[in-house]
Each structure stands twice: as structure tokens, then as C-alpha cells.
Amino acid sequence: VTGPRVLQLLVYPGFVAAGLVALAIVARSSDERRRRRAVGGFLLYTLCASLGPGLVQRSAWPFPAWTIFQLGHPKQAREMRFLGVDAMGREHPIDGRAWEPFSLIELWAWAQHRLGELSPEDRQAAGRHLLELADTARAAALAGRPPGRFARHLGPLAAPLHIMPRRHWRRAGDVPAAPLTAIRFYWYLWNVEERRLAPDRVTRELVFEYARP
Amino acid sequence: VREALAGAWDRFWFAPGSARDLAAARVAVAATALWVVLSRDLPAISGVPAAFWAGVPARTRWRFLLFPGHEALERALLAVLVVALIGVLVGACARPLALVAGLLAFHLAPLESIVYSSEPFLRGLTLPVLALLPLALSPCDSAWSVAAIRGRPAARPAWEYHWPVRLIQVWLATLYFFSGYAKLYATGWRWASPDNLRNWLLAYGQSHDVAPPLALGLWVADQPALCLAIGVATLAAELAFPLVLISRRARLALVPAALSMHLGSALLMSITVLYLPLFVVFVDWSRAAQGAGRRAAAGEGHAIVAAGGPGI
Numbered sequence: 001v002t003g004p005r006v007l008q009l010l011v012y013p014g015f016v017a018a019g020l021v022a023l024a025i026v027a028r029s030s031d032e033r034r035r036r037r038a039v040g041g042f043l044l045y046t047l048c049a050s051l052g053p054g055l056v057q058r059s060a061w062p063f064p065a066w067t068i069f070q071l072g073h074p075k076q077a078r079e080m081r082f083l084g085v086d087a088m089g090r091e092h093p094i095d096g097r098a099w100e101p102f103s104l105i106e107l108w109a110w111a112q113h114r115l116g117e118l119s120p121e122d123r124q125a126a127g128r129h130l131l132e133l134a135d136t137a138r139a140a141a142l143a144g145r146p147p148g149r150f151a152r153h154l155g156p157l158a159a160p161l162h163i164m165p166r167r168h169w170r171r172a173g174d175v176p177a178a179p180l181t182a183i184r185f186y187w188y189l190w191n192v193e194e195r196r197l198a199p200d201r202v203t204r205e206l207v208f209e210y211a212r213p
Numbered sequence: 214v215r216e217a218l219a220g221a222w223d224r225f226w227f228a229p230g231s232a233r234d235l236a237a238a239r240v241a242v243a244a245t246a247l248w249v250v251l252s253r254d255l256p257a258i259s260g261v262p263a264a265f266w267a268g269v270p271a272r273t274r275w276r277f278l279l280f281p282g283h284e285a286l287e288r289a290l291l292a293v294l295v296v297a298l299i300g301v302l303v304g305a306c307a308r309p310l311a312l313v314a315g316l317l318a319f320h321l322a323p324l325e326s327i328v329y330s331s332e333p334f335l336r337g338l339t340l341p342v343l344a345l346l347p348l349a350l351s352p353c354d355s356a357w358s359v360a361a362i363r364g365r366p367a368a369r370p371a372w373e374y375h376w377p378v379r380l381i382q383v384w385l386a387t388l389y390f391f392s393g394y395a396k397l398y399a400t401g402w403r404w405a406s407p408d409n410l411r412n413w414l415l416a417y418g419q420s421h422d423v424a425p426p427l428a429l430g431l432w433v434a435d436q437p438a439l440c441l442a443i444g445v446a447t448l449a450a451e452l453a454f455p456l457v458l459i460s461r462r463a464r465l466a467l468v469p470a471a472l473s474m475h476l477g478s479a480l481l482m483s484i485t486v487l488y489l490p491l492f493v494v495f496v497d498w499s500r501a502a503q504g505a506g507r508r509a510a511a512g513e514g515h516a517i518v519a520a521g522g523p524g525i
Contacts, residue, residue: 016316016346036372039227040222050384054387054394061334063343066388066392067395077416081421100254102328110268126264154252158251159487160485162336188421192415192416196419196431196434
């Protein structure tokens, strides 16, 4: 365990502890200066905790470094895609809502960084679960129900995801009619300038496939 | 120098504040957190197959006390969080409930991203998790609250209403400043080049699964001068944003600039942020209420009703 990791671990408990100490002093003391000094101590800790991660560019959530779109984007683009496959072997795009409770960007990141580290049994278990999610959502969408869970309380007023996925299943005709029997993960690769001229210039590589036995 | 610094510190944090400004912050923080937690299914992540948790380090599990296979427990904690946030929102037992809500939100929020990352920033709960603690430490229920309706709480020194609002303003300022700083740190001034923005816009516009609502992004990508202007304006607004803390004029320019930036990223790239309600901390609610009162006294309110009401 390294120093920064220890700080990362302790920064929020320290924030709460500093707040409770300030609260205790403010509640007990009638001396205005002492009370201000107690709140000032809490503010000083909070300022250090809020500015430090940003300055060294190392997050300690809930004190983030706020690294938002900070990188330069190369001409080569790549995108992880999850496609459903029916018994006839036809591939279908899956609506982003189908993966809920996962959001699509978390699932991309997981597939990109974690899937390869899993044992073959764990990969199969994860694939089985994702196929089940996709097919359950497909059946729901086909029946005219929302395919995901996030809008179950607030409907259209539900908070959007940070990166909004495309709604592939807007109409009943968009939804695969036959049950899904497999899912495939692909890397889609393209050059953004070439594709501006020729939208079909995309290559793809199969990363993972799970087929229902 | 020490005295001057101490004076500046006091003026910044402990100037007289208004109970309404703090109440507006309380309502915005609780409403934002409630909106986000009711728009996700965080406990369900605890119940997904263990394979998804295999890559989550032990230090992350212990840091947030999150372990797989406890969906029922997480659902119970989520129910407590929702009740606590409603209490904060309406100002009933707001201070202790703000502490409870902050701790529970700190525990539950990482579930959204935990299968990959322990840093769920930009998912909507980061600023509420932070802001709920200063609300718990301050008289946030002195106005616009059940507590105030039942019986006016004892008046507190005016500085106690100011510093929590200031702190939320500082957090919003750090968000923008470090977002700009991170671009310079990772990419340098080249980030603002037309080529870079074009690449981002094309990649998002050409995505199969993330679709901008309009084809506007691809059109903007083909305008190098516009791309350069957007890149430079983004960096300038982000790096200058802390000026809102000390200048009313800067606030009038930079707050709308930030809101326009978010509108642009939603339209061009389908990227949203969920902390926008917290921008109410930049509004002087006492002055707004006085202005509304004056307008009502002058009869403008009647004019609006007369103009809008059918048959009147």
C-alpha cells in the first residue's frame, strides 16, 4: 500500500472527522472567535483535500482530479460494441438501456480492462448474465415496456447518463423478434477522416463471444 | 501580512450570509442527489455475478464498505438514503439527516462504476456527497423548511449562513478550473487546436452506440475556425472560472458561459452533467425575493394573471 493510496483511503474519513470536530466545538462554545476558528480548521482541511487531487492529477473520490476530456483525440477511433445474435446467426445492435443496472460506459470500460483478466469460468458467467439482461430487455421492449430499469421511478424525467447511449429500440420494429442466443463483443476501428468521406470504412475485431449452450 | 491574510480569509468565508441562500443550496443538493439515486439501480450492482467483482481490489471494497452479494442490505440502505434526502429537501431534521445522507451516498455512489473504477465522478453524486456535510454543520433549515414553518428556529450569527454556500461555490470553481488544468497537464495548449476538437466531434458523431441528438457535431467539425473558437473559449472559461468567487461581473459572464458549454456538449456529443441545479448557489436569493416582493407590491403580479388567465 503506497502513500498516495493511504491518503486516498483516509481523505474522506478525515473530512467527516474534521467536520464533526468543528460541529462539537461550535455546539459547545459561546466564544464567537473560537467557533469561527473551529469552522476555519474544517475549511482549511477541506480546501487541501479539494485542491490536492487536482494539482497532482490523482483522484481521491469524492475529491476528484476533474480530468474531463483532457486528452487529445487521435485520428484513429475505436469503440467497443456489444451485439446480440439470434438462432439464425443474425447480429442485432442492443439498446443501451438493456444493460441496466450497468450503464453502457461502465460496461465498455469493464469489457476493455477487466474481461481479459477473468478466468474462463468467470468470462462465461459474465457472458451468461449479459445475454440474460439483453434478452430480458428485448422481450420487454417487444411487449411495449421500457427495456431498462433506470426510468422505473421517474419515467422520462430520470437523470440521463453522463454519456447518453443511442436508443436502438425506439419502435417495436427495431427490436429483434427472435430470442437472442449469443452475444458478441467487437472492437470497431476506423479513421475519423476516412469515415467522414466513406461512412462504411470500419473494420472490426471479435473480442469475446458467449453462446447459450 | 499575516493579519491581511487572516482578514481576507474572514471576509471570504465569514461575511454575513442569508438563510435563504443556504436554504436554496440545501434544496438543490438534496434534490440533485434524490434525482440521481432514483434514476439508477445502485443496489442491483451488488447482486450481479461475482465475475463482475473479480477485478475490484480489496482496498476499494474496504474503502467504501462494498462487497458483492448484499443486494438486500444495499436496498435497505438506499431506502434510508432516500428518506434522509427527502428530510433534507423539506427541512425536517435536516441537519442530522444530511450527515446520514452524506455517509450513505458516499457508500452507495461508487456502485455505479465499481466494476471498473472506484472514482464515480461525473455520475452526479460527487458534489452532493461533499456538500451534505457542510449542510449538516450549518443552520441549513432556518428558511424554506418544515422546521421554519413549525416555529422559526433561533436566529444564528449571519456568518454561519455564508460559509457552506461559499464552500459549494469553491467546489464548483475547482471543478471547472481543474478540468482546464487537466487538459493543459495531459495535452498542453494543443488541446484547443481545431484538429483536436474536430477529432473528438467526428469520433462521437460517428459512434455506433453514442449518438449526438443532432448532426450538428459533424457540421461543427467541418468548420476549423469555429472549432478553434470553441477550444479556446472552453479552456479560457474553465481556467478563469475561479474568478466567480471574487467578482460579481465575472460571475455574470462565466456562469452563463459554463451553462452554454454544457448545452453545447449535450447537443454536439451527447454528454450531460447532473450538477447543474447546484448553480443556484450563485444566485442572491434574498435580493431575488426582495425584487419579487417589490414587483408584487407594484401590481405586476396582477398584470401577469390578467394577461394569462382566459376569460379574465
